[in-house]
Amino acid sequence: xxxxxLRKAGKIYGNGTVALAGLDLDVRTGEFLTLLGPSGCGKxxxxxxxxxxxxxTSGTLARSLPLDRASIGFVFQDPTLMPWASVFDNVFLGxxxxxxxxxxxAPMVDEVLALVGLGTEAKAFPRELSGGMRMRVSIARALVxxxxxxxxxxxxxxxxxxxxxxxxxxxxxxxxELKTTIVFVTHSVYESVYVSRRIxxxxxxxxxxxxxIAINAPSPRGKNFRTSTxxxxxxxxxxxxxxxxxxxx
Amino acid sequence: xxxxxxxxxxxxLAMRYGPPVVAFLAMLAAWEAYVRLRDVPPYILPAPSLVLxxxxxxxxxxLPALLVTLKTTLSALAAAVLGGVGLAVLFAQWxxxxxxxxxxxxxxxxxxxxxxxxxxxxxxxxxxxxxVCAFLVAFFPILANTxxxxxxxxxxxxxxxxxxxxxxxxxxxxxxxxxxxxxxxxGLRIGGGLAxxxxxxxxxxxxxxxxxxxxxxxxxxxxxxxNIPRMFAALALISAAGIAIFAALSxxxxxxxxxxHDSAAAPER
Ligand SMILES: Nc1ncnc2c1ncn2[C@@H]1O[C@H](COP(=O)(O)OP(=O)(O)OP(=O)(O)O)[C@@H](O)[C@H]1O
Ligand SMILES: [Mg+2]
Numbered sequence: 001x002x003x004x005x006l007r008k009a010g011k012i013y014g015n016g017t018v019a020l021a022g023l024d025l026d027v028r029t030g031e032f033l034t035l036l037g038p039s040g041c042g043k044x045x046x047x048x049x050x051x052x053x054x055x056x057t058s059g060t061l062a063r064s065l066p067l068d069r070a071s072i073g074f075v076f077q078d079p080t081l082m083p084w085a086s087v088f089d090n091v092f093l094g095x096x097x098x099x100x101x102x103x104x105x106a107p108m109v110d111e112v113l114a115l116v117g118l119g120t121e122a123k124a125f126p127r128e129l130s131g132g133m134r135m136r137v138s139i140a141r142a143l144v145x146x147x148x149x150x151x152x153x154x155x156x157x158x159x160x161x162x163x164x165x166x167x168x169x170x171x172x173x174x175x176x177e178l179k180t181t182i183v184f185v186t187h188s189v190y191e192s193v194y195v196s197r198r199i200x201x202x203x204x205x206x207x208x209x210x211x212x213i214a215i216n217a218p219s220p221r222g223k224n225f226r227t228s229t230x231x232x233x234x235x236x237x238x239x240x241x242x243x244x245x246x247x248x249x
Numbered sequence: 250x251x252x253x254x255x256x257x258x259x260x261x262l263a264m265r266y267g268p269p270v271v272a273f274l275a276m277l278a279a280w281e282a283y284v285r286l287r288d289v290p291p292y293i294l295p296a297p298s299l300v301l302x303x304x305x306x307x308x309x310x311x312l313p314a315l316l317v318t319l320k321t322t323l324s325a326l327a328a329a330v331l332g333g334v335g336l337a338v339l340f341a342q343w344x345x346x347x348x349x350x351x352x353x354x355x356x357x358x359x360x361x362x363x364x365x366x367x368x369x370x371x372x373x374x375x376x377x378x379x380x381v382c383a384f385l386v387a388f389f390p391i392l393a394n395t396x397x398x399x400x401x402x403x404x405x406x407x408x409x410x411x412x413x414x415x416x417x418x419x420x421x422x423x424x425x426x427x428x429x430x431x432x433x434x435x436g437l438r439i440g441g442g443l444a445x446x447x448x449x450x451x452x453x454x455x456x457x458x459x460x461x462x463x464x465x466x467x468x469x470x471x472x473x474x475x476n477i478p479r480m481f482a483a484l485a486l487i488s489a490a491g492i493a494i495f496a497a498l499s500x501x502x503x504x505x506x507x508x509x510h511d512s513a514a515a516p517e518r
Binding site: 048051052076083084093097125126128 | 510
């Protein structure tokens with residue numbers, strides 16, 4: 001059974017905007033699924049619906065994971081850290097809201113900070129970190145409660161390419177270790193092919209899935225994959241699907 | 250590195266505080282020179298040196314008056330902080346409270362304090378009326394700023410709290426209040442200055458009823474007696490008090506915002 005299953009789902013916002021219509025999408029346990037599509041096609045809307053931050057206006061949405069505090073992690077396009085709190089306290093947010101004391105949560109916070117490579121920055125404040133480090137903190141915050149499902153909304157869009165490549169690799173390594181299911185949003189074809197097991201290419205106005213592409217490349221992926229002909233071919237295929245979906249041929 | 254820092258430190262301080270201090274001293278010197286050269290009589294314009302002399306000579310009258318005014322101002326400010334922040338939190342938690350009470354707050358805000366003071370003096374003893382006036386003017390900027398701050402928490406962060414099923418109380422304590430802190434501190438700085446003004450205005454309005462009271466009363470009293478040097482001396486004390494309050498609140502602000510807020514951060518080295 002899929003973790004999340006959307007059938008003929010539609011979303012019409014209060015102002016009449018039809019963001020999604022007739023959307024069919026499954027999120028399967030353990031996969032790395034990427035939503036790829038042009039700006040405004042409803043990618044963020046889908047993540048918010050899955051997270052329960054918003055509700056569909058037609059169709060069905062079924063989750064086989066409980067909507068309690070620990071089951072879903074969310075990473076936004078901006079790190080959206082609390083500027084008044086140290087790195088430790090930012091990551092501590094989830095456990096704190098669950099009622100854990102700082103002392104009880106310290107081991108898991110320290111562990112996840114080490115996982116994202118920020119073991120030594122626990123006491124720093126967000127403004128003292130680089131953009132890439134802030135994004136790592138944001139990922140650590142989403143992962144600290146070991147969610148079954150991690151939703152990431154264009155997390156690396158604001159970063160330079162080198163940092164983005166490194167975070168792509170680190171994210172894949174993290175997923176290999178934690179077995180988290182990830183739904184990832186991007187509008188970069190190259191990024192989507194590199195990280196995903198499956199890409200859902202979206203069409204806009206109204207938002208829907210135009211095509212699904214399986215990326216059957218071996219993992220772990222790395223530099224070799226990025227320079228392989230298989231990668232180039234998959235990028236070309238995905239790019240074509242995206243153009244088809246947006247109506248530019 | 251350290252030694253180069255030390256070398257650069259002093260000139261930077263000098264660059265920052267030097268010009269205003271020099272300008273101020275130059276202005277005093279020009280004033281002193283003008284009075285001396287033109288032989289301006291002290292009951293028209295006392296020289297700065299005479300003002301200073303008066304300040305020292307009349308300290309038995311002026312310092313207790315300063316204490317009274319300061320005490321009123323600070324009590325009013327403390328009450329305004331409690332009331333302003335408390336009401337802002339209530340407003341933020343329950344919209345109907347805001348809809349019910351915001352109009353009153355606005356009416357109080359837009360009505361000039363000078364016009365309210367005489368009325369308050371009818372109902373209240375002079376010291377209490379002065380306190381209420383100072384409170385009324387300091388209250389609104391603190392309320393308005395804090396309220397804006399509470400509503401300004403990042404939308405994505407608010408969603409994150411929702412995702413984690415945070416309670417209303419947790420969202421208030423861990424998200425809205427910290428997000429409101431810089432706004433509140435801005436309101437506090439404004440409120441601190443206004444509290445002093447409110448206290449002074451009310452003391453003036455109280456006139457004779459405020460006998461033995463604060464600095465403004467001493468100014469009015471000295472005015473009746475054409476004791477111009479003492480008026481200037483009292484005025485200098487009021488200015489000094491205003492500056493001290495502003496500096497203290499700015500210091501508090503820098504301390505509380507410390508490492509996290511851009512406004513408080515040290516310039517890049
Ligand atoms: N709260 C809202 N109220 C009204 N309309 C909205 C709201 N949020 C999104 N929309 C509209 O819904 C559509 C889909 O928005 P969404 O943010 O999901 O797109 P997106 O694919 O994430 O775009 P981008 O790549 O630019 O982030 C857009 O047309 C947008 O204007
Ligand atoms: Mg989006």
